[in-house]
Every structure is written in structure tokens, then in C-alpha cells.
Amino acid sequence: MALSRIWSGFIIVAIVVACVKCFFFGQTDLFNWMVIGKADDPANPLKLDGIIETCWIAVDLCIKLVGTLALFMGLMSIAEKAGGIRLLSKIVGPFFAKLFPDIPKGHPSMGHMIMNFSANLLGLDNAATPFGIKAMESLQELNPNKDTASNSQIMFLCLHAAGLCLIPVSVIAIRSAQKASDPTNIFIPCLIVTFAGTMAAMLIVSFKQKINLLQPVILLWILGISAIVALLVWHVHNLDTIGIKSFSGFLSGGIILLIFLIIVLGALYKKIDIFDAFVDGAKGGFETALKIIPYLVGILVAVSMLRTSGTFDVVMLGIKNIFMFFGADTRFVDALPTALIRPLSGGAARGMMVSTMITSGKDSFASNLSGIFQGASDTTFYVVAVYFGAVGIKNTRYAIGSMLLADLIGVITAISMAYLFFGNVK
Template identity: 40%
Template sequence: MNLVFFVLIGAAVVVAAVAEITGGSGAMAGLSTAALKAAEGAVPLALGLVGVMALFLGLMKVAEEAGMIRATARLLAPLMGRLFPQVPPTHPAMGAMVMNVAANLLGLGNAATPFGIRAMEHLQKLNPHKDCASDPQALFLALNTASVTILPTSVITLRAASGSANPAAVIAPTLAATLVSALVAITAARLLAPLFPPPPATPMVESSEEDPEPPPPPLPAAYGWLALAALIGIIPLMAVHGAELGHWIVPGLMVGVLGYGLTQRVKIYECFVDGAREGFAIAVRIIPYLVAILVAIAMLRQSGALDMILAPLARLTAPLGIPPEALTMAGLRSLSGSGSFGLLASYMNDPAIGPDSFTGILLGTIYGSSETTFYVLAVYFGAVGIRRMRHALAAGLIADLAGLLAAVAACVAFVT
């Protein structure tokens, strides 16, 4: 992360300095202003996450106390165990990762973040190198950048607001693209792991204080496959009625978790408040990491270095059927969630593109099938104090590239 941070800022300063020397008056002043504004904006962004963190970590605390997380881990242990063989089958990390993946599947980006941070905290307890990412943590982060999505809620909402005749047209290509990027993320993380070995250390055994009783055995694999089949069965329903059903997800989740907690005699109010308190602490803890990554990205954009990188690539990819707007969207999406969403909104309202053209659907698919890789890396690793990310960034960027190519292929297959 040290090298990445320096390269982002160094490239921005060099480009702005060259522009200033060659007559671009105000380039360095603009760079300074962008850096200061980004630093100021990091704190409101983190504080804006407090409410979301408190809500969903409160719900997750209730789910943990009621046994939902453990039951979910047991149900999907045969499947998740293949992806994360280093994690005990019924460890709380399994359940937290499942909740994170489920939130991404349903397009609940805000909910996925606190679930992901909780999963990273559990994985950190199994990590013998506390400042260095473990293989499961790197794989989990790569899967988050791929973020398999059935219902890209924000894109559907934006398309509807832009006057689209079929706001849900992005569901099928987004699902196809994210499935491809997820497979690539898994493959890349597995292949790159031996090339970035962690430092030698004596493995640490997790304390049994949190789990004094021996964990129950995993359920038979057939139950996990049935759960997967049920999930696949939801896909056609979401494809047809996704725009309407999307508004039911969060209220349904709240009622379901709290109701189950009541049936298990959990003091849901006190438990929810305890979890919400943890959400506030996490949101405050990640502020320094947000400041660092947001300042670097803002300087890169302000200096014009990002455009200098993407413009030549756009000319190379045009013969492959990838319009320049798509490459710009993909590049900005990896760096900034708010920036890429604003760019998508401007494209959707551009009469030359619009929401229902091939390019418009492709741009929505790219946004819905990718993630802000640098932001996720800073937040997830920052929350647990990891400074050496090993192969996590490389695997995430490879997944982003695969998602872009898969989005183009999916839109060609489903739209044209």
C-alpha cells in the first residue's frame, strides 16, 4: 500500500508540475485545492457511514446472538469451505462473509460494507501476521471487488429517474458480468498468493474465549446445494420484478432478523444498541485511511493524470466494441464511488447516449458489476490495521478488468 499511495500522489504532482511549467497556470493551485477538499470531505463521508454502520452492525449483533450467523455458516460450510479452506467451517467469519456476499447479491452496497468489515475482523483473529493480509483476507477482498449482483438497485433507480422504458434491463448483463469477474477474482487470488508470501511467523491459535463450546459440525452438503438452488431460483424473479422487489429487501431483513431474535429469547433492543455502538467506533477508526486514499484519488483526477492514462487505452479498445465512455466509467469506478455515480448520471441524461441505448445499458452494467477497489481496500484493511496488502490489489484490479470485458460481452449477448 505504501508504493500505491506514493505512485498515485507522485503521478498527480508530476503531471500538474509539467502542466504548470508548460503554461498551464493554476495547475498546482488546483491540485492543492483538490487535496485539501478531499481531506475535508473524508470526515463527512466517514460520519455519513456511522448511521449505516450502526444499523447493520446492530442487526448483525442480533443475528449473532440468535444463532443466525452460526446456522448460516453451518448451512454453507461445504461450499464456503472450498473457497476458504484455511477458515474453520463453522467459524463466525464464515457467517459474516455470507452476509456480506448476500448484501452484494441484492445490491445493498451500504449494508455490504459493515458486514464485510465484521468478516474482516473475524478473519484477522485467524491471521498470524497482524499487519499483513492473509490469503483468506486477500481472497475475500477480491470477491468484494467482483461483488456478484442479482439486483443493482442504485443503477435501476437511476435509470428509472432518467426516463428509461425498461429500468431493469441491466439485471441480466450485470449478473453475467459479476459471475465472470468473481470466478476471475478467485482464480487470480489463488494464483497470485504464492508470488506474495507472508513473512515467516509462528501461526497463532485463536483464543477460545469467544467460543467456549465446541462448534457444531457442518450440515450435509446437500443442504448447501439446496440453498444455492433456491438462490438461483430467485434470479428470474428478480429479473422480472427486481425494480419493485428491491424496496422490500431492507425492511424485510430488519423484520426477519429482529423477529428471529425474539423467537430465540434475545434481548433485541439491548443487543442492537451494542452492535450499533461498534459501528460508530469502526466508522471513526477508518477516517485516517479514508483521508489518505481520497486525497490521492482527488489529486490524480484533478491533475489530469487519470485522463492521460485512459485516453490512449480508449483508442486501443474502441475496435473491440468498448466505447471511450465505458473505459472512463470503469477506471473511475475503481477509484471513486460518488464520482463514478455522478458520471453515470450525466451519461444517462445525455441525449446522445440516454439510458436505453447500448452504451447507456453498458455503462449501467459496468457500474453495477464493479466496485471501488481502492476504497474497499482502504476501508476493509484499515479497519483491522493491515498495512501490507500482498496480492489483494492485483487480484482486485484483474477482477475489475475481467468485469469490464464481461460486461461488454454480456451486453452484446443480451441487448443487441
């Protein structure tokens, strides 16, 4: 119900803004742009897509997702039949048993969730999605009310959306492609912001579900993760730009290949039919991709209408005027479009980040902050649409509100980190 109201609100607001701009400011082409886009408009550097083009993009995205889903779901099937998921469940069991009290001991969903979190940690979005969908399917097996999100599904999705990421590979790659003088300088701020967002999500959902986070097992795990984050910050702080790029690429790519190797070797040791197990799991990738198309089309069309109608421009202008009225520093406002659209669409947020680098300067304060926003959290509404859509959840309960609150804390932390690290940059 919450997603239905939000989606309806996006469409209504976009059309109202477009009507105001059309009838009061003479922008008579706006209605046509909203439908067919203005990607071919030479005066439009953002290459905005209209409703029709966005529908094609959504389907194209799902088709491309088929291969990734097939690969990782196939590998997941091998790991399950070889007993690897059960082993992983036992390792994380003591911690997850407290954080997810409704999940039985040793349930495969624990292993699926830890695979998803591991992919997120390494900035591997393409790997995280199939692992996450598999985790949601496992949790759905335990859900007594199939069209309503369970407590475990909400906790998992909120932690996933908070996006704890040790290595923001995609952000560094984009900044490098745009010729930023130091494309890796957002590494530590992104790490701190995603850690803060994840802790916020855990606290918010735990408070709602009445989970006591002061239990020794939870505290030990949180302290352990905090220590790893601190060590990584210390190590990266001592590397130069080339060293950081080399380290991030080696760690992210190396670990995913190591996971592949461990799964195959474990399957050989257990003497299972590896390729048949892979094919059985991979078949689910195609079915899942088809299942999420309607949800993805709906979300992306609403986002497209907000962008082409100029709603984001109106919001930005209002925020900037408010801070100017109070005499506050407004440098951060130029990066806010990335933060505002990030919960809605990862691709659109990347476009906003690149646009900020072009208009404000590739090494400007706004450019650096935009990079932190891009690496700070996952796309909330995309995650809700795809993950809940994959298992047929209609009533998301308090999931969206919890994720947006964690996003807000992440945005505030990101702005604070930007002033701490780049405060002397114009």
C-alpha cells in the first residue's frame, strides 16, 4: 500500500509540475518531452528518456539481468547441493539467530543473505541482485502471509538497501572516466557513510521489531565488523591513488573468483553432478527476470516523469533558496540531485553524478559529494520493486519508511564527511 501511494504521488506531482511550467512559463514542448523524451535535444546534456523509451530500457535491463541471474543462481544451486550454503549458515548462525529470530537454525536463507551482503561489501551490484533475490525466495518459504512482508524480509531488505560497501568500484570507475584528478578520494568517506547507514538501518528496524541489540553475540559481531572497517580505512589511507585503484580491483575481482573456485572445488569433493546442478539453478534466472519486469517498468516510468517534468529542478531551487536565506553554505545543494534520485534509480543517479562533474567541475566540492552520494546506499525503490516483486509481496509494511529514514541519515553523514574531507575545495 505504501509503494502504491508513493508511486501515485510521483506521477501526480510530475504532471502537476509539468502543467504549471507549460501553462504559466510557456514550456509547451514539455508534455511531448515527458512522453517521447528529449535525449536528442542538443540543449539537454542529461539525455533524459521519456515514458516510451523508459519502458524499453526497463525491459532491456531485465533481459540483460537474465544472464547475470542465471550465472549466479546456477552457482548458488551448486553451492546448495554441495552443502556450502548450510556451512555458511552455521558460521553466521549465532549472529543471525539474534538479528533474525524468526529464522530456524541452519536455514539456507542465512547463507543466501551473507552471500548478498558479501557482494555488496565488494561493490558487486550485479552479483548482489541474484543473491538477494534468492535470499528473499528463501525467506518467503518461512513467511506465513505470502503477500505481506515478514519481519525477517524487512530486516534483510533494509540492511541490503543501506549498502555497506568496502569498495565503491563503480563510483571510482566513473570518476576515473570523467578524468577526476583523484578518482579514489571518495573511498574512505563512502566506507564511513555506508557503515553509518547500515548501523542506522539495523537500529531502526530492531527498534520496530523489539530486538535487543545489546546481546553479547550481536555486540561482538558489530565490534568485529567495525574493526575490519577501521583497518581498511587505515590501510587505504596509507595508499596513493594508483595503489587504491589496484587494491580495490584486486580485492573485488579476486574474491568473487575465489568464491567461484571454492564452490566448484567443494562440489567436486562432494561428487555431485556440477553442470546439471548449475543448469537447474540457472533456469530460475530467466523466470525471475520475467517476473520483475512489471515492477521495474512502473518504478522507472515514475522516475522518468519526475526527471523530465523538471520536478527535481524545482526541489533543488527551493532547498537552495532556504539555505541562502539563512546565510548557510550552499555548495552541497549542487550535489543533492544525486542524493534525491539515488533511492529511485541507480542509472539516473549515475547520470546526475556525471552531470554534476560536468557542470560544477570534476574536482569540485559538489563533484566529490555527488560521488559519495552515489556510493552511499542502494536504490531503495528499485530494491523494493525488484526484491518484493520477485516473491509477490504487496504489503511492504514499514519497510520503505525504515529505508528512507536510513537514507536520510546517510545523506546527512555524507554531507558531514564531504565538509570534513573536502571542505577547502570550492
